[in-house]
Amino acid sequence: MIVYTKQEIAEWQKQHPILKDIVDLKPVFWMNPNLKKVNETASLPITREDIEEAELLWQRFAPFLEHEFPETSETDGIIESPLRKLTNLQVEWFPAVDGEYYLKCDHELPVAGSIKARGGIYEVLQHAEKLAVEAGMVNKDDHYDVLSSERFKAFFSQYSIGVGSTGNLGLSIGIISAKLGFNVSVYMSIDAKQWKKDLLRAEGAKVIEYEGDFSEAITAGREQTNSDPNGYFVDDEDSKHLFLGYSVAALRLEKQLQQKNIPVDADHPLFVYLPCGVGGSPGGITFGLKQVFGDHVHCFFVEPTHSPSVLIGLATGEMDHVSVQDFGIDNRTEADGLAVGRPSRFATVISDQLVSGIYTLEDDELYRLLAMLADSEAIYLEPSATAGLAGPERIFPYIREHHIAMNHATHIAWATGGSFVPEKDMKMFYNKGKTLT
Template sequence: MITIVYTLQEINDWQTRKPILKDILALNPVFWMNPNLKKMNETASLPFMREHIEEAELRWQRFAPYFKNEFPETADTNGVIESPLIRISHMKSRCFPGMTGDFHLKCDNELPIAGSIKARGGVYEVLQYAEQLALDAGMLHEDDYYDVFSSEQFKTFFSQYSIGVGSTGNLGLSIGIISAKLGFNVSVYMSTDAKQWKKDLLRAKGAEVLELEGDFSKAISAGREKTMADPNGYFVDDEDSKHLFLGYSVAALRLEKQLQQENISVNADHPLFVYLPCGVGGSPGGITFGLKQVFGDDVHCFFAEPTHSPSVLIGLATGEMDHVSVQDFGIDNRTEADGLAVGRPSRFATAISDQLVSGIYTMEDDELYRLLAILADSEKIYLEPSAAAGLIGPERIFPYIREHNIDPGNAIHIAWATGGSLVPEKDMQKFYNKGKSLI
């Protein structure tokens, strides 16, 4: 990793070259259109293709019997970990009365096991690691019935190995819960902005939680160093993981089926707009990659970041990618949206998103609280603050629609709700009360 410290003169020079930085550094909400967005037939070489997403989906299918055995909440779906897609018409009427297209919520806040979008990437990466260990040891063949992972033999085998992860909260939950269930020794390195209830839940599930002073970048660095010192250690690297990325990308195949079931077509006359809360950039980047593989140029993806943690926006807008952090520009990386409290973007995902994401908007914490309260009142759905970031998307991307001469009349809008179902009721009530006080 390259560490850069800018002088005041260099920061002023940056603002001259990239005028949007003036508003970003002033912590004002902004909307940025990606000048590097490519048509799918013009993209430079990408590390994956659709066939890789389909291979990842097959791994999920192989593990379905295991999930059905170990996680009762997946019994009704036969071990499939997926979330519903629902219309939020009342929210649309209240917030966007003039909007003609449909407005949907992708409810990853309801994903089994981890209660957040991290159940896709985090759980998937641990699965691929466990599968590879078992295959290499001759304990498993891919045509086996994967409920064998529930056996004491497998749990004893995995207890020889350790898994580490640095997290602001939700990724740690997904890694900790599935790793402990499989039998691994798992350590979660948590930044100071992680919520206490997430630390408590991880410990209750059998994970070791190490609390570190500093933000996400420091937690992930400490976790990486400690885990890799163990010869049997495996570190889930949110800044540079291909497996996390692929796990998230499978969501696109699932969404395609859900839209088909609702008789919703996505094409040039019926464009799809997707709004994704963004922290380090791995989950929104992976989903964007998958959606682009499925829907091509007819899908337009936007990331949403807090004004105090615009790490991917600064990385892309400056072209410096993961070589810069928000702290390099004097931004404090302090936000109530703990899942989005990331100062430096993903090395792996950001380089891909540079070609595929249509734009990024930033928003203040108070807006997140207002949106989650409005959603609760209008749809009886409760989210944690970071998960509400996509709900304002249809309003924020009007400049993009005008710039690209898109007819929004038949558009489909999807806000991706990234977490909330495991939040303790008293904490959720505090979120809601604060939101109501701000409306």
């Protein structure tokens, strides 16, 4: 791992003045100077065709998911979330925002209750399919509810799966892996909430706790899992499959917008605000949205002031080679799902060409937004999932810079988790937010 000198870091701060405010833990807004038109992007490691293939895998597993998780029966085994209009929130708290404001409710995603149900569950499903096909136990034309049988559970029990997590990714991996029959271990950082650890153990996953942050947990998990000849590590720092699982959301959102008669074109721009940890889920969704809507969609990542890993990676151009700790930032935040010190190797290089910008928020602002949303819309999120709600008020410099007409704009804040939060914890989050509104 590269160790940077104080002189090198000082030189970066000289080249990129915004780094001084980042190091001082001030909320910032950064416009991406490397943003490309979709038809001008350099060669990327995945394509629109890969997204469509990923959607077919989801469809193949729908009978299994419907059988194992009855909560997916209304959608015939498809894991998807609603798109809700935030009329009251916009009127009460964001009256200066032009256009219409929506919430993509990934906190309501069945099975895992967070955005990680997209990437995490997809990666485990593709691994399970690969093993079963190679063993001659299934082919892709079969009805996949056969995977619920004891024969398949016994087969998968020969294999182990590991993942490093701050919380939500571990939940998705642990729940689906245990359901299939895998031996699954979740290596969790100090930021992970106790209720998430308890839920994982109740679902049959093994939880290994670390006193360090996400980077320590994922490094230990990778080493332990890869030492097993039958082990498979879900690598949040470098996973094409996680990325693809997230990217399918764009195809689903396209249909939802069509159903609501919401156009996306030059006169009707789409703005999407995505909470960001390691960068895989917002990066995957951004890639998918760019494939679907081209230059008419503008995607923004949101990070805590204490964990701006993707922002630092992109602003310096060092990508995953640099961490927040290199700049003396502690990576400690109440937004546990976003508490990541080093960005994804795979996702960051792609996001460098596609993300419009990044803004950062203090923890108190996350709690304030949580209480505002609860009071205005009766929707309850965990703190990290509220980060996108501030987006429409934070991107004015970008709108001015790009001369975008906003009269017919659509804003979507992506809610990443919250429905599984225990009531007593949610009450505590809400009460804290109320003291700040």
